[in-house]
Amino acid sequence: NVGVSELLTSLIQAVDVFTDQQRTEIREEEERNAREMVKMEQDAAYQESLEADRAKEQAKRNQVMLEKQVKQETEKRIIAEQIQKEVRTYLNLI
Numbered sequence: 001n002v003g004v005s006e007l008l009t010s011l012i013q014a015v016d017v018f019t020d021q022q023r024t025e026i027r028e029e030e031e032r033n034a035r036e037m038v039k040m041e042q043d044a045a046y047q048e049s050l051e052a053d054r055a056k057e058q059a060k061r062n063q064v065m066l067e068k069q070v071k072q073e074t075e076k077r078i079i080a081e082q083i084q085k086e087v088r089t090y091l092n093l094i
Contacts, residue, residue, distance in 0.1 A: 002010075
């Protein structure tokens, strides 16, 4: 027969083993959670950076388009002024 003392010792040892395993599992879970959090933060930072790059590229395209429009308007104005000058010159010759 197993004595009460031996049974109690076995029970305490079993609780100790279980507690150690539980601590290990909790620590591992916390480490997994920490890794996941870091990965999520890195992913969010990457997406933010990607959005900033896209916005910067769009702003650059908009600026180029605006400069092109200004150049075209300036060229049109210069041509219109030249035509007006030529018409005045022609009318003065008549």
